[in-house]
Amino acid sequence: MSDGAIILTIGVGTYLLRLSFIGILGNHTMPDWAMVPLRFVAPAVLAALVAPAVLLREGVVDLSPATNPRALAALVALLIAWKTKNVGAVIVAGMAVVWLLQALL
Numbered sequence: 001m002s003d004g005a006i007i008l009t010i011g012v013g014t015y016l017l018r019l020s021f022i023g024i025l026g027n028h029t030m031p032d033w034a035m036v037p038l039r040f041v042a043p044a045v046l047a048a049l050v051a052p053a054v055l056l057r058e059g060v061v062d063l064s065p066a067t068n069p070r071a072l073a074a075l076v077a078l079l080i081a082w083k084t085k086n087v088g089a090v091i092v093a094g095m096a097v098v099w100l101l102q103a104l105l
Contacts, residue, residue, distance in 0.1 A: 050074075069101030 001009075030038075054074045055061050065072040077094030084090070 065101065066105065069098050069105060072101060073097035 054070045055063065055068075057068050062068040063071050073094045076097045077090045080086075080093045081090045
């Protein structure tokens with residue numbers, strides 16, 4: 001089987017799997033016990049995507065601001081997010097700290 005056929009098959013399978021849940025549960029309301037944990041799915045997925053990019057440098061956890069400016073920028077962004085709850089301010093502050101530290105180091 002060629003690479004394109006494998007990718008297409010996996011894509012169709014994934015689509016049908018997700019569609020089956022939407023088709024089965026689309027007209028029903030979820031019980032409260034199922035909705036509570038679902039609130040944490042998006043933050044958990046975002047953390048799983050961001051944490052390696054921020055904390056790993058060449059495959060090793062690096063928390064030193066001298067060698068990993070992204071770690072300090074993430075901490076600043078986290079504090080800004082906690083205080084302001086403003087996505088724009090978080091992005092601007094985080095990027096400003098990264099660029100400043102990269103320019104200084």
